[in-house]
Amino acid sequence: MSEPIVLQVVGRLRSDLGATDAAPHQGDEGAPDAWLVLEAGYADALAGVVAGDSLVVLTWLHQARRDMLKVRPRGDPDAAWTGVFRTRSPHRPNPIGIHPVRVRAVDGRRLLIGPIEAIDGTPVVDIKVELGPVGER
Structure with a gap:
């Protein structure tokens, strides 16, 4: 039996993308920049984050x-059914999105980031520094 896990929403995205059908599949497929607005209680967690960070x-x-446990990748009706753990589909038991972004600007507890394909209002559950090659960690 599954054990429940509680996640804290640390912020929300404010994007021009208002609906999932308007969003590209991935950030590098024409997604816009968006504002990530942190909840006030997490503002100190941005210490050291600067424009240009990945x-x-x-x-x-x-x-x-x-x-959903199987999908047709990228919504292609001609594609073979594939397990969601082999895809980047948002539809999955725990719909956690992973978005590599660049920080464009920092304004208090707001980050202008992009490109990002998530829609307006999407909850943010964590932010991590992007890892480089193993030798650079």
Whole structure:
């Protein structure tokens, strides 16, 4: 039986993308920049983050289906059914989004980041520095 896990929403994305059908599949496929607005209680966690940094933003894809175990990759009806753990589909038991982004600007507890394909209002559950090659960690 699954053990429940509680995640804290540390912020939300403010994007021009208002609906999932308007969003590209990946950030590097024409996604815009967006503002990541941290909850006030997490502002100190941004210490040291500057424009130009490469980060990985982890989101909770709140409009994704959680009951799908197989999908047709990229929504292609001609593609073979594939297990979601072999895809980047948002539809999965735990719809956690992984978004490598560049920090464009820092304004208090707001980060202008991009490109990012998540829609407006998407909850952010964590932010991590992007890892380079193993020797650079």
